[in-house]
Amino acid sequence: MSLGTNDCAVPPHFAGILAIDMRNDDDFDRKFEDLLRHIYGQPALQRPPLGSPPAFLGGDLISNATTTSVRLAHLEIEHWELESGVVMNELYPDTFEIPNDASRRNLQIGDFVKAAFKYSYPPGSDEEDGGGERMWIKITGTNGPYYIGTLSNDPVCTDTWHDLSFDSTIVFLPEHVISIDRGGEDAAQAEEHDQMVTSVIEGFIAEFSIEGADIDDVKFVLGSLERAQNRNPEKDHEAIWQEVHDRVNIEHVNMQIACSIWMSAHEHD
Incomplete structure:
Protein backbone atom coordinates (compact mmCIF):
# COMPACT_ATOMS: atom_id res chain seq x y z
CA MET A 1 0.00 0.00 0.00
CA SER A 2 1.70 3.23 -1.16
CA LEU A 3 -1.13 5.81 -1.16
CA GLY A 4 -4.37 6.59 0.68
CA THR A 5 -5.62 5.77 4.18
CA ASN A 6 -6.22 2.38 5.68
CA ASP A 7 -10.00 2.76 5.23
CA CYS A 8 -9.94 3.56 1.51
CA ALA A 9 -6.72 1.98 0.23
CA VAL A 10 -7.53 -1.64 1.18
CA PRO A 11 -10.43 -3.09 -0.86
CA PRO A 12 -13.20 -4.55 1.34
CA HIS A 13 -12.73 -8.07 -0.07
CA PHE A 14 -9.10 -7.98 1.15
CA ALA A 15 -10.13 -7.22 4.73
CA GLY A 16 -8.27 -9.54 7.08
CA ILE A 17 -5.48 -10.14 4.54
CA LEU A 18 -1.89 -9.12 5.38
CA ALA A 19 -1.07 -5.60 4.15
CA ILE A 20 2.34 -3.87 4.17
CA ASP A 21 2.31 -0.11 4.67
CA MET A 22 4.80 1.44 2.21
CA ARG A 23 3.66 5.08 2.46
CA ASN A 24 6.69 6.16 4.52
CA ASP A 25 9.75 6.53 2.27
CA ASP A 26 12.10 6.18 5.25
CA ASP A 27 10.83 2.62 5.85
CA PHE A 28 10.57 1.67 2.17
CA ASP A 29 13.64 -0.62 2.04
CA ARG A 30 12.62 -2.55 5.15
CA LYS A 31 9.01 -2.83 4.02
CA PHE A 32 10.08 -3.93 0.55
CA GLU A 33 12.22 -6.65 2.12
CA ASP A 34 9.17 -7.73 4.21
CA LEU A 35 7.14 -7.93 1.00
CA LEU A 36 9.72 -10.12 -0.74
CA ARG A 37 10.06 -12.37 2.31
CA HIS A 38 6.29 -12.94 2.39
CA ILE A 39 6.17 -13.63 -1.35
CA TYR A 40 8.94 -16.24 -1.15
CA GLY A 41 7.96 -17.65 2.22
CA GLN A 42 11.18 -16.67 4.00
CA PRO A 43 10.18 -14.78 7.19
CA ALA A 44 12.91 -12.92 9.08
CA LEU A 45 11.94 -14.74 12.29
CA GLN A 46 11.73 -18.53 11.88
CA ARG A 47 9.45 -20.62 14.08
CA PRO A 48 11.51 -23.04 16.20
CA PRO A 49 10.89 -26.79 15.72
CA LEU A 50 8.26 -28.44 17.91
CA GLY A 51 9.84 -30.20 20.89
CA SER A 52 9.09 -33.65 22.24
CA PRO A 53 5.69 -34.15 23.90
CA PRO A 54 5.60 -34.19 27.71
CA ALA A 55 5.69 -37.59 29.36
CA PHE A 56 2.10 -37.40 30.66
CA LEU A 57 0.78 -37.37 27.05
CA GLY A 58 2.28 -40.80 26.39
CA GLY A 59 3.96 -39.64 23.17
CA ASP A 60 2.93 -42.53 20.88
CA LEU A 61 -0.09 -40.86 19.34
CA ILE A 62 1.57 -37.44 19.02
CA SER A 63 4.73 -38.85 17.45
CA ASN A 64 2.68 -40.48 14.71
CA ALA A 65 0.79 -37.30 13.85
CA THR A 66 0.88 -36.09 10.24
CA THR A 67 0.08 -32.81 8.51
CA THR A 68 -0.92 -33.99 5.03
CA SER A 69 -4.33 -32.97 3.77
CA VAL A 70 -7.08 -35.40 4.78
CA ARG A 71 -10.86 -35.28 4.90
CA LEU A 72 -13.82 -37.36 5.93
CA ALA A 73 -15.38 -39.72 3.40
CA HIS A 74 -18.48 -38.32 1.70
CA LEU A 75 -21.58 -40.14 0.49
CA GLU A 76 -21.51 -38.39 -2.90
CA ILE A 77 -17.85 -39.25 -3.60
CA GLU A 78 -16.86 -42.47 -1.78
CA HIS A 79 -20.50 -43.66 -1.58
CA TRP A 80 -20.10 -44.16 2.17
CA GLU A 81 -19.69 -41.92 5.17
CA LEU A 82 -19.59 -42.12 8.96
CA GLU A 83 -22.60 -41.23 11.06
CA SER A 84 -22.17 -38.97 14.07
CA GLY A 85 -22.48 -40.97 17.26
CA VAL A 86 -23.03 -37.72 19.16
CA VAL A 87 -26.08 -36.89 17.03
CA MET A 88 -27.46 -40.43 17.33
CA ASN A 89 -27.02 -40.27 21.11
CA GLU A 90 -28.92 -36.97 21.25
CA LEU A 91 -31.72 -38.38 19.09
CA TYR A 92 -31.98 -41.70 20.94
CA PRO A 93 -30.47 -41.22 24.43
CA ASP A 94 -32.20 -44.29 25.88
CA THR A 95 -31.03 -46.76 23.24
CA PHE A 96 -27.88 -45.28 21.67
CA GLU A 97 -25.10 -45.03 24.25
CA ILE A 98 -21.60 -43.72 23.44
CA PRO A 99 -18.36 -43.21 25.42
CA ASN A 100 -17.97 -39.87 27.18
CA ASP A 101 -16.31 -36.92 25.45
CA ALA A 102 -12.99 -37.21 27.34
CA SER A 103 -12.60 -40.88 26.36
CA ARG A 104 -13.35 -40.16 22.72
CA ARG A 105 -10.76 -37.35 22.60
CA ASN A 106 -7.91 -39.21 24.32
CA LEU A 107 -7.49 -42.33 22.21
CA GLN A 108 -4.09 -43.91 21.59
CA ILE A 109 -2.42 -45.83 18.77
CA GLY A 110 -3.52 -49.45 18.90
CA ASP A 111 -6.95 -48.68 20.37
CA PHE A 112 -9.95 -50.08 18.53
CA VAL A 113 -13.05 -47.95 18.09
CA LYS A 114 -16.41 -48.77 16.57
CA ALA A 115 -18.07 -46.41 14.08
CA ALA A 116 -21.36 -46.46 12.18
CA PHE A 117 -20.94 -46.60 8.37
CA LYS A 118 -23.71 -45.39 6.05
CA TYR A 119 -23.87 -46.47 2.38
CA SER A 120 -25.33 -45.29 -0.89
CA TYR A 121 -25.70 -47.59 -3.89
CA PRO A 122 -25.54 -47.19 -7.69
CA PRO A 123 -28.74 -46.58 -9.68
CA GLY A 124 -30.63 -49.78 -10.35
CA SER A 125 -29.15 -51.58 -7.34
CA ASP A 126 -31.34 -53.88 -5.27
CA GLU A 127 -29.98 -52.21 -2.14
CA GLU A 128 -31.56 -49.07 -0.72
CA ASP A 129 -29.57 -45.94 0.10
CA GLY A 130 -29.16 -45.24 3.78
CA GLY A 131 -28.26 -48.78 4.81
CA GLY A 132 -25.05 -49.47 6.65
CA GLU A 133 -23.29 -51.33 9.42
CA ARG A 134 -21.11 -50.79 12.48
CA MET A 135 -17.45 -51.80 12.23
CA TRP A 136 -14.21 -51.63 14.21
CA ILE A 137 -11.29 -49.35 13.30
CA LYS A 138 -7.73 -49.71 14.63
CA ILE A 139 -6.13 -46.31 15.31
CA THR A 140 -2.75 -45.78 13.61
CA GLY A 141 -2.21 -42.01 14.05
CA THR A 142 -3.67 -38.51 13.96
CA ASN A 143 -3.80 -35.56 11.59
CA GLY A 144 -4.88 -32.29 13.19
CA PRO A 145 -8.31 -32.93 14.74
CA TYR A 146 -8.69 -36.24 12.87
CA TYR A 147 -7.91 -39.79 13.91
CA ILE A 148 -6.46 -42.08 11.24
CA GLY A 149 -7.09 -45.82 11.35
CA THR A 150 -7.52 -49.02 9.38
CA LEU A 151 -10.75 -50.97 9.01
CA SER A 152 -10.71 -54.20 11.05
CA ASN A 153 -13.83 -55.80 9.58
CA ASP A 154 -14.91 -57.10 6.17
CA PRO A 155 -17.74 -54.77 5.10
CA VAL A 156 -20.89 -56.14 3.49
CA CYS A 157 -20.86 -53.40 0.83
CA THR A 158 -19.30 -53.88 -2.60
CA ASP A 159 -15.64 -52.78 -2.72
CA THR A 160 -15.90 -51.99 -6.46
CA TRP A 161 -18.50 -49.29 -5.78
CA HIS A 162 -17.57 -48.14 -2.28
CA ASP A 163 -13.79 -48.72 -2.41
CA LEU A 164 -14.03 -50.02 1.14
CA SER A 165 -12.55 -53.29 2.36
CA PHE A 166 -10.62 -54.84 5.24
CA ASP A 167 -7.58 -52.68 6.14
CA SER A 168 -8.90 -49.62 4.27
CA THR A 169 -7.73 -46.28 5.69
CA ILE A 170 -10.48 -44.51 7.65
CA VAL A 171 -10.42 -40.84 8.69
CA PHE A 172 -12.74 -39.96 11.56
CA LEU A 173 -13.40 -37.54 14.41
CA PRO A 174 -14.15 -38.12 18.11
CA GLU A 175 -17.85 -37.60 17.42
CA HIS A 176 -17.90 -40.71 15.19
CA VAL A 177 -16.71 -43.03 18.00
CA ILE A 178 -19.60 -45.11 19.39
CA SER A 179 -17.54 -47.72 21.29
CA ILE A 180 -13.93 -48.10 22.49
CA ASP A 181 -11.81 -51.23 22.92
CA ARG A 182 -8.38 -50.45 24.42
CA GLY A 183 -6.79 -53.85 23.87
CA GLY A 184 -8.52 -55.27 20.81
CA GLU A 185 -10.07 -58.21 22.65
CA ASP A 186 -13.52 -56.68 22.66
Whole structure:
Protein backbone atom coordinates (compact mmCIF):
# COMPACT_ATOMS: atom_id res chain seq x y z
CA MET A 1 0.00 0.00 0.00
CA SER A 2 1.70 3.23 -1.16
CA LEU A 3 -1.13 5.81 -1.16
CA GLY A 4 -4.37 6.59 0.68
CA THR A 5 -5.62 5.77 4.18
CA ASN A 6 -6.22 2.38 5.68
CA ASP A 7 -10.00 2.76 5.23
CA CYS A 8 -9.94 3.56 1.51
CA ALA A 9 -6.72 1.98 0.23
CA VAL A 10 -7.53 -1.64 1.18
CA PRO A 11 -10.43 -3.09 -0.86
CA PRO A 12 -13.20 -4.55 1.34
CA HIS A 13 -12.73 -8.07 -0.07
CA PHE A 14 -9.10 -7.98 1.15
CA ALA A 15 -10.13 -7.22 4.73
CA GLY A 16 -8.27 -9.54 7.08
CA ILE A 17 -5.48 -10.14 4.54
CA LEU A 18 -1.89 -9.12 5.38
CA ALA A 19 -1.07 -5.60 4.15
CA ILE A 20 2.34 -3.87 4.17
CA ASP A 21 2.31 -0.11 4.67
CA MET A 22 4.80 1.44 2.21
CA ARG A 23 3.66 5.08 2.46
CA ASN A 24 6.69 6.16 4.52
CA ASP A 25 9.75 6.53 2.27
CA ASP A 26 12.10 6.18 5.25
CA ASP A 27 10.83 2.62 5.85
CA PHE A 28 10.57 1.67 2.17
CA ASP A 29 13.64 -0.62 2.04
CA ARG A 30 12.62 -2.55 5.15
CA LYS A 31 9.01 -2.83 4.02
CA PHE A 32 10.08 -3.93 0.55
CA GLU A 33 12.22 -6.65 2.12
CA ASP A 34 9.17 -7.73 4.21
CA LEU A 35 7.14 -7.93 1.00
CA LEU A 36 9.72 -10.12 -0.74
CA ARG A 37 10.06 -12.37 2.31
CA HIS A 38 6.29 -12.94 2.39
CA ILE A 39 6.17 -13.63 -1.35
CA TYR A 40 8.94 -16.24 -1.15
CA GLY A 41 7.96 -17.65 2.22
CA GLN A 42 11.18 -16.67 4.00
CA PRO A 43 10.18 -14.78 7.19
CA ALA A 44 12.91 -12.92 9.08
CA LEU A 45 11.94 -14.74 12.29
CA GLN A 46 11.73 -18.53 11.88
CA ARG A 47 9.45 -20.62 14.08
CA PRO A 48 11.51 -23.04 16.20
CA PRO A 49 10.89 -26.79 15.72
CA LEU A 50 8.26 -28.44 17.91
CA GLY A 51 9.84 -30.20 20.89
CA SER A 52 9.09 -33.65 22.24
CA PRO A 53 5.69 -34.15 23.90
CA PRO A 54 5.60 -34.19 27.71
CA ALA A 55 5.69 -37.59 29.36
CA PHE A 56 2.10 -37.40 30.66
CA LEU A 57 0.78 -37.37 27.05
CA GLY A 58 2.28 -40.80 26.39
CA GLY A 59 3.96 -39.64 23.17
CA ASP A 60 2.93 -42.53 20.88
CA LEU A 61 -0.09 -40.86 19.34
CA ILE A 62 1.57 -37.44 19.02
CA SER A 63 4.73 -38.85 17.45
CA ASN A 64 2.68 -40.48 14.71
CA ALA A 65 0.79 -37.30 13.85
CA THR A 66 0.88 -36.09 10.24
CA THR A 67 0.08 -32.81 8.51
CA THR A 68 -0.92 -33.99 5.03
CA SER A 69 -4.33 -32.97 3.77
CA VAL A 70 -7.08 -35.40 4.78
CA ARG A 71 -10.86 -35.28 4.90
CA LEU A 72 -13.82 -37.36 5.93
CA ALA A 73 -15.38 -39.72 3.40
CA HIS A 74 -18.48 -38.32 1.70
CA LEU A 75 -21.58 -40.14 0.49
CA GLU A 76 -21.51 -38.39 -2.90
CA ILE A 77 -17.85 -39.25 -3.60
CA GLU A 78 -16.86 -42.47 -1.78
CA HIS A 79 -20.50 -43.66 -1.58
CA TRP A 80 -20.10 -44.16 2.17
CA GLU A 81 -19.69 -41.92 5.17
CA LEU A 82 -19.59 -42.12 8.96
CA GLU A 83 -22.60 -41.23 11.06
CA SER A 84 -22.17 -38.97 14.07
CA GLY A 85 -22.48 -40.97 17.26
CA VAL A 86 -23.03 -37.72 19.16
CA VAL A 87 -26.08 -36.89 17.03
CA MET A 88 -27.46 -40.43 17.33
CA ASN A 89 -27.02 -40.27 21.11
CA GLU A 90 -28.92 -36.97 21.25
CA LEU A 91 -31.72 -38.38 19.09
CA TYR A 92 -31.98 -41.70 20.94
CA PRO A 93 -30.47 -41.22 24.43
CA ASP A 94 -32.20 -44.29 25.88
CA THR A 95 -31.03 -46.76 23.24
CA PHE A 96 -27.88 -45.28 21.67
CA GLU A 97 -25.10 -45.03 24.25
CA ILE A 98 -21.60 -43.72 23.44
CA PRO A 99 -18.36 -43.21 25.42
CA ASN A 100 -17.97 -39.87 27.18
CA ASP A 101 -16.31 -36.92 25.45
CA ALA A 102 -12.99 -37.21 27.34
CA SER A 103 -12.60 -40.88 26.36
CA ARG A 104 -13.35 -40.16 22.72
CA ARG A 105 -10.76 -37.35 22.60
CA ASN A 106 -7.91 -39.21 24.32
CA LEU A 107 -7.49 -42.33 22.21
CA GLN A 108 -4.09 -43.91 21.59
CA ILE A 109 -2.42 -45.83 18.77
CA GLY A 110 -3.52 -49.45 18.90
CA ASP A 111 -6.95 -48.68 20.37
CA PHE A 112 -9.95 -50.08 18.53
CA VAL A 113 -13.05 -47.95 18.09
CA LYS A 114 -16.41 -48.77 16.57
CA ALA A 115 -18.07 -46.41 14.08
CA ALA A 116 -21.36 -46.46 12.18
CA PHE A 117 -20.94 -46.60 8.37
CA LYS A 118 -23.71 -45.39 6.05
CA TYR A 119 -23.87 -46.47 2.38
CA SER A 120 -25.33 -45.29 -0.89
CA TYR A 121 -25.70 -47.59 -3.89
CA PRO A 122 -25.54 -47.19 -7.69
CA PRO A 123 -28.74 -46.58 -9.68
CA GLY A 124 -30.63 -49.78 -10.35
CA SER A 125 -29.15 -51.58 -7.34
CA ASP A 126 -31.34 -53.88 -5.27
CA GLU A 127 -29.98 -52.21 -2.14
CA GLU A 128 -31.56 -49.07 -0.72
CA ASP A 129 -29.57 -45.94 0.10
CA GLY A 130 -29.16 -45.24 3.78
CA GLY A 131 -28.26 -48.78 4.81
CA GLY A 132 -25.05 -49.47 6.65
CA GLU A 133 -23.29 -51.33 9.42
CA ARG A 134 -21.11 -50.79 12.48
CA MET A 135 -17.45 -51.80 12.23
CA TRP A 136 -14.21 -51.63 14.21
CA ILE A 137 -11.29 -49.35 13.30
CA LYS A 138 -7.73 -49.71 14.63
CA ILE A 139 -6.13 -46.31 15.31
CA THR A 140 -2.75 -45.78 13.61
CA GLY A 141 -2.21 -42.01 14.05
CA THR A 142 -3.67 -38.51 13.96
CA ASN A 143 -3.80 -35.56 11.59
CA GLY A 144 -4.88 -32.29 13.19
CA PRO A 145 -8.31 -32.93 14.74
CA TYR A 146 -8.69 -36.24 12.87
CA TYR A 147 -7.91 -39.79 13.91
CA ILE A 148 -6.46 -42.08 11.24
CA GLY A 149 -7.09 -45.82 11.35
CA THR A 150 -7.52 -49.02 9.38
CA LEU A 151 -10.75 -50.97 9.01
CA SER A 152 -10.71 -54.20 11.05
CA ASN A 153 -13.83 -55.80 9.58
CA ASP A 154 -14.91 -57.10 6.17
CA PRO A 155 -17.74 -54.77 5.10
CA VAL A 156 -20.89 -56.14 3.49
CA CYS A 157 -20.86 -53.40 0.83
CA THR A 158 -19.30 -53.88 -2.60
CA ASP A 159 -15.64 -52.78 -2.72
CA THR A 160 -15.90 -51.99 -6.46
CA TRP A 161 -18.50 -49.29 -5.78
CA HIS A 162 -17.57 -48.14 -2.28
CA ASP A 163 -13.79 -48.72 -2.41
CA LEU A 164 -14.03 -50.02 1.14
CA SER A 165 -12.55 -53.29 2.36
CA PHE A 166 -10.62 -54.84 5.24
CA ASP A 167 -7.58 -52.68 6.14
CA SER A 168 -8.90 -49.62 4.27
CA THR A 169 -7.73 -46.28 5.69
CA ILE A 170 -10.48 -44.51 7.65
CA VAL A 171 -10.42 -40.84 8.69
CA PHE A 172 -12.74 -39.96 11.56
CA LEU A 173 -13.40 -37.54 14.41
CA PRO A 174 -14.15 -38.12 18.11
CA GLU A 175 -17.85 -37.60 17.42
CA HIS A 176 -17.90 -40.71 15.19
CA VAL A 177 -16.71 -43.03 18.00
CA ILE A 178 -19.60 -45.11 19.39
CA SER A 179 -17.54 -47.72 21.29
CA ILE A 180 -13.93 -48.10 22.49
CA ASP A 181 -11.81 -51.23 22.92
CA ARG A 182 -8.38 -50.45 24.42
CA GLY A 183 -6.79 -53.85 23.87
CA GLY A 184 -8.52 -55.27 20.81
CA GLU A 185 -10.07 -58.21 22.65
CA ASP A 186 -13.52 -56.68 22.66
CA ALA A 187 -13.34 -56.16 18.88
CA ALA A 188 -12.49 -59.82 18.31
CA GLN A 189 -15.19 -60.99 20.71
CA ALA A 190 -17.72 -58.61 19.18
CA GLU A 191 -16.92 -59.89 15.69
CA GLU A 192 -17.38 -63.49 16.86
CA HIS A 193 -20.66 -62.59 18.58
CA ASP A 194 -21.85 -60.69 15.50
CA GLN A 195 -21.14 -63.70 13.27
CA MET A 196 -23.02 -65.97 15.69
CA VAL A 197 -26.06 -63.65 15.75
CA THR A 198 -26.01 -63.37 11.96
CA SER A 199 -25.90 -67.17 11.66
CA VAL A 200 -28.89 -67.55 14.01
CA ILE A 201 -30.92 -64.98 12.07
CA GLU A 202 -30.05 -66.54 8.70
CA GLY A 203 -30.99 -69.97 10.03
CA PHE A 204 -34.32 -68.69 11.32
CA ILE A 205 -35.13 -66.97 8.01
CA ALA A 206 -34.23 -70.11 6.04
CA GLU A 207 -36.15 -72.47 8.34
CA PHE A 208 -39.40 -70.52 8.02
CA SER A 209 -38.82 -69.31 4.40
CA ILE A 210 -39.32 -65.67 5.39
CA GLU A 211 -39.18 -63.10 2.59
CA GLY A 212 -38.38 -59.41 2.86
CA ALA A 213 -36.27 -59.73 6.00
CA ASP A 214 -33.35 -57.39 6.70
CA ILE A 215 -30.65 -59.01 8.83
CA ASP A 216 -29.14 -55.68 9.92
CA ASP A 217 -32.55 -54.44 11.13
CA VAL A 218 -33.12 -57.67 13.06
CA LYS A 219 -29.66 -57.33 14.65
CA PHE A 220 -30.45 -53.73 15.57
CA VAL A 221 -33.64 -54.79 17.37
CA LEU A 222 -31.85 -57.63 19.17
CA GLY A 223 -29.12 -55.20 20.23
CA SER A 224 -31.76 -52.78 21.55
CA LEU A 225 -33.32 -55.63 23.53
CA GLU A 226 -29.96 -56.59 25.04
CA ARG A 227 -29.19 -53.00 26.07
CA ALA A 228 -32.67 -52.58 27.57
CA GLN A 229 -32.21 -55.84 29.51
CA ASN A 230 -28.81 -54.70 30.81
CA ARG A 231 -30.33 -51.46 32.08
CA ASN A 232 -33.22 -53.29 33.77
CA PRO A 233 -32.01 -56.81 34.69
CA GLU A 234 -34.99 -57.40 36.99
CA LYS A 235 -37.54 -56.64 34.28
CA ASP A 236 -39.20 -59.65 32.65
CA HIS A 237 -38.49 -60.39 28.99
CA GLU A 238 -41.99 -59.67 27.72
CA ALA A 239 -41.90 -56.22 29.33
CA ILE A 240 -38.48 -55.58 27.78
CA TRP A 241 -39.86 -56.59 24.39
CA GLN A 242 -42.86 -54.30 24.75
CA GLU A 243 -40.60 -51.39 25.76
CA VAL A 244 -38.39 -51.79 22.69
CA HIS A 245 -41.36 -52.51 20.40
CA ASP A 246 -42.98 -49.21 21.37
CA ARG A 247 -39.78 -47.24 20.83
CA VAL A 248 -38.12 -48.73 17.73
CA ASN A 249 -39.48 -48.03 14.25
CA ILE A 250 -38.57 -51.13 12.22
CA GLU A 251 -40.60 -53.04 9.61
CA HIS A 252 -43.00 -55.57 11.11
CA VAL A 253 -41.36 -58.67 9.62
CA ASN A 254 -37.99 -57.80 11.14
CA MET A 255 -39.55 -56.99 14.50
CA GLN A 256 -41.30 -60.37 14.55
CA ILE A 257 -38.09 -62.26 13.71
CA ALA A 258 -36.26 -60.45 16.50
CA CYS A 259 -39.12 -61.15 18.91
CA SER A 260 -39.13 -64.88 18.12
CA ILE A 261 -35.36 -65.20 18.51
CA TRP A 262 -35.38 -63.12 21.73
CA MET A 263 -38.19 -65.09 23.36
CA SER A 264 -36.70 -68.42 22.28
CA ALA A 265 -33.31 -67.51 23.78
CA HIS A 266 -34.92 -66.63 27.13
CA GLU A 267 -37.73 -69.15 27.37
CA HIS A 268 -35.95 -71.10 30.14
CA ASP A 269 -34.78 -68.07 32.15
